[in-house]
Amino acid sequence: MATSDFVLGGVAAMGAGLFTNPVEVIKTRIQLQGELAAKGSHAQPYKSVFQAFVTVAKNDGIMGLQKGLAPALCFQFVINSFRLSIYTHALEQGWVHNSKKEISFSRGLFWGALGGVVGSYFASPFFMIKTQLQAQAAKQIAVGYQHPHTSMSDAIRKIYQRSGVFGLWRGSMANVGRATVASAVQIATFGQAKSILKDSGLVSHPTLLSFSSGLTAGSFVSIAITPLDVITTRLYNQGLDAQGKGLYYRGWLDCVLKILRSEGVHGLYKGFWPIYLRSAPYSTLVLLFFDELLALREKYNLH
Incomplete structure (x- = not known):
């Protein structure tokens, strides 16, 4: 696996994250709104x-739309460094192709999921801190538990002092499931869409091909991850009692059952539209950036 693929995957994701973080802030707030009510x-x-x-913007200021940006970018770099480099390595080795040398949807799904598992686990602390910082709001518009962090480094210090290293990975299994599904669906559909559009002659320009495939992905x-995203947000943002246990949920299954009981199925789909507005351009941007960075690497023979 080329080191440059690892770095390029992370840099591409950070570029996309700069544009989509405000939508992520809105998504987090909507998912926490009316929690268990x-x-x-x-x-x-x-x-x-x-x-x-x-x-x-009115209550938190324009910069309130970029809350949690630092951990958000760190999360994007770590998870995408792993998942995009793993997928690219599999692609270059021919592990994603079938016997006819065509890109296989199921194999793309597997390698996308594998990258998602590895990347999301290592990036989990950043996702938790991102969620807690994005939830912070002026009193009149605050929703969900309000953590008193002043920055990413302050959050890491406080969580470590209270719960140790394991506290930084609290709720990580929920995020692994979420990211695995997202990564598998995104990468598999991106590769399949790119192959179909190219082979059918519908899109031939490389940049437009990457853009169209990313939008499809x-x-x-x-559609696939909204319920998993809601669960992850709730688990990461909940406060802890004196024993270090969650105030609202014991785990992902308990979270699902409590949301269904108190909020109904609708509760699991809170934030669908901001997720869509974020996922479509995000997938388009990160995969477009990654493709373009790979093309630059090949052009200048950087390995």
Whole structure:
């Protein structure tokens, strides 16, 4: 596996993350809104995606839309360094192709999932801190548990002092499941869409081909991961009692059951539209950036 693939995957994801982090802030707030409360029985400061952008900017300032940016970029670098380099290595070795030398959807799914498992586990602390910082809001629009972190480094220090190293990986299994599904669907559909569009002659320009394939991948990802994303956000953001146990949920299954009991199926799909608005452009941008960076590497023979 080339070291340059590892770095390029991370850099491509950070580039995309700069543009999509504000949508991630809105998504986090909407997912925490009305936590474990019946529909219509709670305050609703975030009524739609557009209104939520205005509300955050008005109450938290424009920079409030970039809350949690530092851990968000660290998360993107770590997870995508692993998953994109693993997939690229498999692609170069021919492990993603079938006997006809065509890209196999099922094999792409496997290698995408494997990269997602490895990357999401190592990146889990950053996702947790990102979620907790993004949830921080002015009192009048605050939703969910409010953690008193002042920065990423402050959050790492406080979590480590209270719960040790393992505290930084609290809820990591939920994120591994979420990221595995997202990575598998994104990478498999990207490769398949790219192959179909290219072979059919519908799209031939390399940049447009990457853009179209990424947009297709992002659309499928948003449909697949919304419930898993809600669960991950809730587990990561919940506060802890004196014994270090979650105030609301004992684990991912308990989280699912409590959401269904109190919020209904609707609760598992909170934040679908910001997830879609984030996933489609994010997948398009990160895979487009990665393809372009790989092309530059080949052009200048950088390995």
